[in-house]
Amino acid sequence: MGKFVPTVKFSTGGGPPLFGAQQIPGKDETLRVGEVSFPSSSYARSEIVKASSALTVANQIIDKIQEEGIVPFIPAKTKLNPLLASISKPEIDKMAAHLALSRSYPEALSRLVIERD
Numbered sequence: 001m002g003k004f005v006p007t008v009k010f011s012t013g014g015g016p017p018l019f020g021a022q023q024i025p026g027k028d029e030t031l032r033v034g035e036v037s038f039p040s041s042s043y044a045r046s047e048i049v050k051a052s053s054a055l056t057v058a059n060q061i062i063d064k065i066q067e068e069g070i071v072p073f074i075p076a077k078t079k080l081n082p083l084l085a086s087i088s089k090p091e092i093d094k095m096a097a098h099l100a101l102s103r104s105y106p107e108a109l110s111r112l113v114i115e116r117d
Helices: 051-067 089-102
Strands: 034-040 043-048
Touching (some): 034 051, 043 051
């Protein structure tokens, strides 16, 4: 803040500004994660703000193509991702810390803030 608002003299930078960190598709503030739309039959358009939302958007697309009869109904969907499940939390923590530091962000920004199942 001190860089942009000179009257805030007491602030210190903890890393580069996070411009776009709360980016949202369009002007709808409720869409902080991702959005998928279906402008025509057999066509999906999505904007994903957070990578973790990719599975949610993918499931919405699957729902739509099932509804249109393009693929048969899938009775049981899962939120589990075998690829992600195969990577240990220490591996994720190590890579996340490396990425944060290599981009001049504080390492604390790399820490998982929710428990992983």
